Amino acid sequence: MxxxxxxxxxxxxxxxxxxxxxxxxxxxxxxxxxxxxxxxxxxxxxxxxxxxxxxxxxxxxxxxxxxxxxxxxxxxxxxxxxxxxxxxxxxxxxxxxxxxxxxxxxxxxxxxxxRGEVVLQLFSYITRQLRVTTTQYVKQMVRKQKMELLGEMVNTILHDFRSPFTGIQLSSSMIRELHPDEETQEWCDLISMQIQRMLGMAEEVLEFSRGSTTLSRRRVDVREMLERFENLNRVYFQSCGIEWKIDIREEIYIRADSNKILRVLQNLVGNAIEALEDREGHVTITAQIRDNWCEISIQDDGPGIPEMIQDHLFDAFVTYGKQGGTGLGTAIAKSIVEAHGGAIGFESNPAAGTTFWIRLPLSHDDPIRDEIVEEVRLV
Structure with a gap:
């Protein structure tokens, strides 16, 4: 202007x-x-x-x-x-x-x-802005206190869970040695991966509460990453009666921390399955190159996101209709994607369900390039 x-x-x-x-x-x-x-x-x-x-x-x-x-x-x-x-x-x-x-x-x-009228108009505007700023500041302080409390709780949970998780890992290793058949080996591998995944999810919440995370970036094959995601969730999808589909028709490489991107997908797919409300439904993940970005979309045919929370969906502690929901899943997903230099958004309506999209930078690097580990501030 x-x-x-x-x-x-x-x-x-x-x-x-x-x-x-x-x-x-x-x-x-x-x-x-x-x-x-x-x-x-x-x-x-x-x-x-x-x-x-x-x-x-x-x-x-x-x-x-x-x-x-x-x-x-x-x-x-x-x-x-x-x-x-x-x-x-x-x-x-x-x-x-x-x-x-x-x-x-x-x-x-x-x-x-x-003139006095001019001064009064100015002070009227200033007073309104002061009220708005005070309200925003109070919200920020309340959020800060919530995040500090969240961090303390997750830290305690991690400390208490490490011992039983270690016991489960040892038991899985023992079963692997006693039963070398292929099916048992696969189940033991799945147990081990799920334990690491649970610890990783807790660590993710802890990092989010602290406002920073460590990214271990390397060149990632998107097809392999999505196949790994499907393997980790196959039993979960079957138990929920969900029809699952991956649609990727070209080679796509990104430079990313694959474990953290997998957690983003887990949060978004988990929301999609919960939205289906225990009824049969479809979830499709599509990956494609668009405008020199890797775009991954997660589409469901559920009832859509309630309009009342759409504008604040990526804010922390925003949830709707989920028992026990923390309102952190989409906020953490957004922080991880943006820490990678990417973007996240969605389209939703009751007639067509919801589609989340994630855009991540492509990798054109030599595949043997070393992994890059860096501390990144979360916004």
Whole structure:
């Protein structure tokens, strides 16, 4: 949007509005650019013309807690300009932003000459924004407390479960040695894989609560990954009466942590099966190359996602109609996909069911390239 049509400029009479536009400095800020730091002495009011600006407060060490976000046609920094106190949060451009800034001295001069109605409109808007920001901040703090509690609980569960899981693994190994036939070997392999999978799922929740994860990326054959997923879930699908299909017609390679992508698929397919409500249904996974991405879609013919939660489906602790549901499955899936530099979304309606899609970067690397292990921050 242009400066002249901004909400803030519209509060003033034509002569004052024109003067503000002449005095304002328009600047482009790349993604991640620091606009001002928490505790700085305020010198400008900022008008958002394009992009987004994220505000956060220092929490622990070098970590920050997001407070709110400013969108186009909004403005920020007004409290510091009005009372002269240090900035209460830091501001960072997200995805690139275009801002117009007006110096404190210029703005105060114009406000002194403004009509009372103009000042009242400004303060009315500022009060509404303060209410919104306070509500968002409270939600963020409640979420933070929930995540801390979740982390403590999962850590305790992992500690308590390792001993019986070890016993199951040892028993499986003993059965393998006593019965070398092929069928027994396959069942023992499945037991071992499922134990590792359960531990991995618990670790995933723990990492999500901490806000970071370790990715062990390598070149992954998508067909082999999906066949492994089917092998791990064959008994589960049969017990649920689900017709299962994998549709992949070309060679596709991605650079990813295959175990974590498998957990994303597990969360999404698990949701699809639960949506079928113990009735016979169909689940199809399709993988294809689209626009230089690997796109994996999970389609079911269930009743669709309730409209009331669609806008917040990927938020933590959002669930609907599931007994014992934590509301973390899709939130964890989104964090893992985005940690890989990918994207996730869905389409849903009661008549056609739901289709989730995941886009992941393709790998064109030499297949013998070493595995890359890195710590990634989860958003």
């Amino acid at each position: 242009d400066l002249e049509s901004h909400r803030f400029i519209g509060y003033f009479e034509p002569e004052q509005a024109q003067k503000l536009c002449q005095l304002a400095l328009v600047e482009d800020h790349p993604d991640g650019d620091l606009i001002f730091e928490e505790g700085e002495i305020p010198d400008y009011l900022y008008l958002v013309l394009k992009g987004r600006v994220e505000f956060s407060k220092r929490a622990e060490g070098d970590r920050y807690q997001v407070v709110t976000v400013a969108e186009p046609n909004s403005f920020f920094g007004e409290f510091g300009v009005l009372d002269g106190q240090p900035r209460s949060a830091r501001a960072i451009a997200k995805g690139g932003a275009t801002l117009a800034k007006v110096s404190r001295d210029h703005l105060m001069t114009i406000l002194r000459d403004a």
